[in-house]
Amino acid sequence: MTSIKIARFQPVNSSGNGNGLMTEQVVDQVRLLIQQGKLRPGDRIPPERELARQLGVSRASLRSGLRYLGAIGVLNSRHGSGNFIADGPPSLDGAPLNMLAALHGFTTRKMFEARRSVEVAVAGLAAEHATEEHLRIMAEELTETYAALDNPQEYLIHDFGFHRAVGVASGNPILSSIMEMISEVLYQRRCKTVGRSRDLKESVDMHRKIYRAIRARNADAARAAMSEHLMMAEQALAAEELSESGSDESNQSAAT
Amino acid sequence: MTSIKIARFQPVNSSGNGNGLMTEQVVDQVRLLIQQGKLRPGDRIPPERELARQLGVSRASLRSGLRYLGAIGVLNSRHGSGNFIADGPPSLDGAPLNMLAALHGFTTRKMFEARRSVEVAVAGLAAEHATEEHLRIMAEELTETYAALDNPQEYLIHDFGFHRAVGVASGNPILSSIMEMISEVLYQRRCKTVGRSRDLKESVDMHRKIYRAIRARNADAARAAMSEHLMMAEQALAAEELSESGSDESNQSAAT
DNA sequence: GAACGCAATTGGTCTGACCAATTGAAAGAA
DNA sequence: TTCTTTCAATTGGTCAGACCAATTGCGTTC
Numbered sequence: 001m002t003s004i005k006i007a008r009f010q011p012v013n014s015s016g017n018g019n020g021l022m023t024e025q026v027v028d029q030v031r032l033l034i035q036q037g038k039l040r041p042g043d044r045i046p047p048e049r050e051l052a053r054q055l056g057v058s059r060a061s062l063r064s065g066l067r068y069l070g071a072i073g074v075l076n077s078r079h080g081s082g083n084f085i086a087d088g089p090p091s092l093d094g095a096p097l098n099m100l101a102a103l104h105g106f107t108t109r110k111m112f113e114a115r116r117s118v119e120v121a122v123a124g125l126a127a128e129h130a131t132e133e134h135l136r137i138m139a140e141e142l143t144e145t146y147a148a149l150d151n152p153q154e155y156l157i158h159d160f161g162f163h164r165a166v167g168v169a170s171g172n173p174i175l176s177s178i179m180e181m182i183s184e185v186l187y188q189r190r191c192k193t194v195g196r197s198r199d200l201k202e203s204v205d206m207h208r209k210i211y212r213a214i215r216a217r218n219a220d221a222a223r224a225a226m227s228e229h230l231m232m233a234e235q236a237l238a239a240e241e242l243s244e245s246g247s248d249e250s251n252q253s254a255a256t
Numbered sequence: 257m258t259s260i261k262i263a264r265f266q267p268v269n270s271s272g273n274g275n276g277l278m279t280e281q282v283v284d285q286v287r288l289l290i291q292q293g294k295l296r297p298g299d300r301i302p303p304e305r306e307l308a309r310q311l312g313v314s315r316a317s318l319r320s321g322l323r324y325l326g327a328i329g330v331l332n333s334r335h336g337s338g339n340f341i342a343d344g345p346p347s348l349d350g351a352p353l354n355m356l357a358a359l360h361g362f363t364t365r366k367m368f369e370a371r372r373s374v375e376v377a378v379a380g381l382a383a384e385h386a387t388e389e390h391l392r393i394m395a396e397e398l399t400e401t402y403a404a405l406d407n408p409q410e411y412l413i414h415d416f417g418f419h420r421a422v423g424v425a426s427g428n429p430i431l432s433s434i435m436e437m438i439s440e441v442l443y444q445r446r447c448k449t450v451g452r453s454r455d456l457k458e459s460v461d462m463h464r465k466i467y468r469a470i471r472a473r474n475a476d477a478a479r480a481a482m483s484e485h486l487m488m489a490e491q492a493l494a495a496e497e498l499s500e501s502g503s504d505e506s507n508q509s510a511a512t
Numbered sequence: 513g514a515a516c517g518c519a520a521t522t523g524g525t526c527t528g529a530c531c532a533a534t535t536g537a538a539a540g541a542a
Numbered sequence: 543t544t545c546t547t548t549c550a551a552t553t554g555g556t557c558a559g560a561c562c563a564a565t566t567g568c569g570t571t572c
Contacts, residue, residue, distance in 0.1 A: 099329075
């Protein structure tokens with residue numbers, strides 16, 4: 001019965017954490033650094049081995065914390081290079097919503113309802129806040145969408161690109177992030193059926209209508225156009241999925 | 257006896273975040289089990305040592321994957337007991353949004369704008385879809401809020417409880433989850449200042465107005481009342497924060 | 513000067529051990 | 543019997559050190 005004794009006890013309770021879990025200490029410390037402005041988007045954080053020593057935790061625990069930060073989209077790891085604070089525009093990962101959808105059986109219909117609710121509001125804000133640059137990007141996506149009418153995959157990219165541009169133009173990064181989170185999940189579902197779409201022209205015409213309403217600073221018209229557009233898109237998707245009946249019906253749950 | 261068999265094979269790759277290969281396999285396998293219905297909310301997954309052996313990865317890598325699933329709210333770990341698939345109502349964790357807020361310096365104003373956009377839509381849907389049971393819960397929270405007018409902390413709980421009830425009544429769990437995610441962040445900020453509030457009575461009166469509009473199935477009135485309510489709440493919070501100027505100003509970033 | 517190659521840096525994984533919370537069955541008391 | 547106490551097995555949490563793999567930068571070579 002030889003026992004390899006390793007004495008250790010870490011007095012790292014410096015900055016107001018109430019829990020005793022090492023991995024959460026790591027998250028708290030990094031969050032503190034971010035909130036204090038010592039870590040900014042794009043910054044590289046110290047190497048794991050060094051940071052682990054500084055925080056007084058093992059590298060495994062440190063990596064647990066970093067993994068959490070990565071999971072919620074705050075951190076990007078590059079093998080051989082380092083760990084970096086996420087840069088670029090604020091973004092909520094769609095994976096959590098996707099997983100929730102799988103767990104609770106969200107229907108495509110409910111997802112579209114959520115998307116419409118958010119995007120209608122976003123369109124209204126865009127009409128109020130869009131800058132000339134925002135309008136330019138929207139117009140560009142619009143053009144690209146028209147140009148891709150005979151290429152469903154490419155079309156879909158610019159379709160969502162337009163909606164993303166509207167989100168940015170709203171001037172509210174929170175709503176924009178939420179919008180993209182929902183769109184991301186629907187985009188994945190859409191990719192499987194877009195080949196059978198036949199109303200692409202009609203859809204992009206409505207994009208144009210939305211764009212014009214925003215450019216005219218007419219919030220009500222922008223909301224109305226977006227609402228109409230997404231309702232029609234939902235019907236189109238439903239029709240496409242219907243034409244594929246028999247291959248996969250994993251998403252219909254009405255359990256309360 | 258519930259040995260969950262898991263075949264090792266090609267990744268299905270969904271979210272291209274910076275997770276390692278082994279870790280990603282773990283996440284994908286668990287997601288598969290969920291999507292196939294072999295794991296349901298509340299279920300316990302096999303012990304880590306056993307599951308690691310089944311998947312052919314080390315326990316460390318397995319734990320990386322489980323940590324990711326925990327981060328996005330799919331998994332709950334109970335020390336000494338096991339890992340469980342999240343149960344209860346669908347819920348998006350507010351931590352990612354909170355971290356985004358810290359990273360990009362979201363102002364309370366923008367957060368309120370997002371909250372108002374979502375909740376106005378939610379209120380409209382609630383007016384259309386609320387059941388008698390939903391109305392009962394809303395009424396109950398309303399009563400509790402009135403009863404707690406002299407107890408700010410308790411008041412705040414039922415304040416948000418009412419909004420949550422409206423979210424549930426909307427019949428759309430996606431929107432409801434998003435609404436709570438935003439509210440969670442604002443709730444944390446609100447806790448620090450609620451002691452100085454003096455318009456509580458007025459606020460809960462507006463809750464009553466919203467409730468009546470929903471009960472009357474008047475979606476437009478519900479939206480209008482919610483919009484008005486949240487605009488006033490925002491002004492009240494701004495006033496409270498102003499009265500505290502000088503102690504802590506970590507949240508105002510106007511990226512020049 | 514450009515292309516190649518090697519070595520240092522750094523994240524990713526593995527192994528095995530020990531710590532800590534939970535659980536349930538065995539032992540003991542009422 | 544029935545309840546309480548005790549303790550050992552189970553299981554998640556952490557640690558340590560090693561090695562693998564991708565990246566990067568510098569020095570060599572042509």
